[in-house]
Amino acid sequence: MNKIKLTALSTTVVERNHALITGDGFVNSALPNWTDCEVNVVINEAMGANFCQLITTMTTESKLQGKTHKSQIFFYVLSGTCIFKINKKEVKVNKGGYVYVPVNEQYDILNAEENTKILSFHKVYEPLENVQAPKVIINNQLNIEQTIYSEDPNLLMQNLLPDQENLSFDMAINIFKYNPGANLPFVETHIMEHGLMYLEGQGIYRLDDKWYPVKKGDCIWMAPYCPQWFGALGTEPAVYIYYKNVNRFPITI
Numbered sequence: 001m002n003k004i005k006l007t008a009l010s011t012t013v014v015e016r017n018h019a020l021i022t023g024d025g026f027v028n029s030a031l032p033n034w035t036d037c038e039v040n041v042v043i044n045e046a047m048g049a050n051f052c053q054l055i056t057t058m059t060t061e062s063k064l065q066g067k068t069h070k071s072q073i074f075f076y077v078l079s080g081t082c083i084f085k086i087n088k089k090e091v092k093v094n095k096g097g098y099v100y101v102p103v104n105e106q107y108d109i110l111n112a113e114e115n116t117k118i119l120s121f122h123k124v125y126e127p128l129e130n131v132q133a134p135k136v137i138i139n140n141q142l143n144i145e146q147t148i149y150s151e152d153p154n155l156l157m158q159n160l161l162p163d164q165e166n167l168s169f170d171m172a173i174n175i176f177k178y179n180p181g182a183n184l185p186f187v188e189t190h191i192m193e194h195g196l197m198y199l200e201g202q203g204i205y206r207l208d209d210k211w212y213p214v215k216k217g218d219c220i221w222m223a224p225y226c227p228q229w230f231g232a233l234g235t236e237p238a239v240y241i242y243y244k245n246v247n248r249f250p251i252t253i
C-alpha cells in the first residue's frame with residue numbers, strides 16, 4: 001500500500017500558560033559565535049517565559065563561544081562529549097555532566113564528538129544585596145545524591161545546584177526520577193516557573209486542565225501558576241531535568 005505521510009499533523013502544543021514541544025516542528029536558529037551547530041530554541045520570552053531553554057547539536061567542527069553579561073547559563077550534556085574552556089580550566093564533559101556559567105564569565109565549548117547534544121537554561125541573574133554572585137560549577141549528575149521526595153520512595157530528586165543552602169543562586173536545576181507507576185502527590189500550582197526535558201521513560205503530564213502523553217526527548221514550559229501533575233507509565237522509570245526560579249522576593253516593586 002502506498003502510505004501518504006500527513007505533514008499537517010503535529011504533537012507540539014503552545015498555550016498561553018504552558019507548552020509541550022515534541023521536536024517535530026524544530027527549525028534551527030543561528031546564534032552569534034555559536035558556529036557549525038544546530039540550535040533549537042525550545043522556550044524563550046517570545047513564548048511568554050522569563051527564561052530561555054535551548055537544545056544544541058554539535059559536530060566535531062562546532063564552537064560555542066561567548067561571554068555572559070546579564071544572563072547566567074546552565075549547560076547539561078545530554079549525549080556525547082565535548083571540551084569546556086572556562087575559568088582558565090579545560091575540562092572534558094561527558095553525558096550527565098554540567099557546567100554552570102555565572103554572569104560576566106567567558107566560555108568556549110569545542111572538540112565535541114559528532115552529534116553531541118547539549119541542553120541549556122539561560123536566566124537573567126537577580127543579584128541580592130550583600131551576597132556574592134555564584135561562581136563557576138563543573139560537575140556530573142553521578143556525583144549528586146538522590147533524596148526521597150515528599151516521603152515517597154518511588155520519587156527521587158537530585159539538586160544539581162546548591163540553591164537550597166546558598167541564596168546567591170536564583171535558579172534551581174533538578175533531576176526528578178519517577179519509578180514506574182509513581183506520580184506527583186498533588187496538582188501543584190505555584191508562582192515558580194518551569195522548563196523541563198524528559199531524559200528517560202514516559203507518562204502523562206497534566207498542564208492546566210489538559211492531559212498530555214509525554215516521552216523521552218519532549219520538553220515542557222510551565223508558566224507561573226500553571227496547575228501541574230505527572231504520573232509515570234510503562235515499565236521503566238520516567239526521568240526529567242527541570243529549571244525553577246528560586247530564592248527571590250516575589251515582587252519587583
Ligand code: UGY
Pocket residue numbers: 176188194228229244
Ligand atoms: O519542584 C517542583 O515544583 C516540582 N515538583 N514540579 C514539577 O515536577 N512539575
Ligand code: MN
Pocket residue numbers: 188190194228
Ligand atoms: Mn512544580
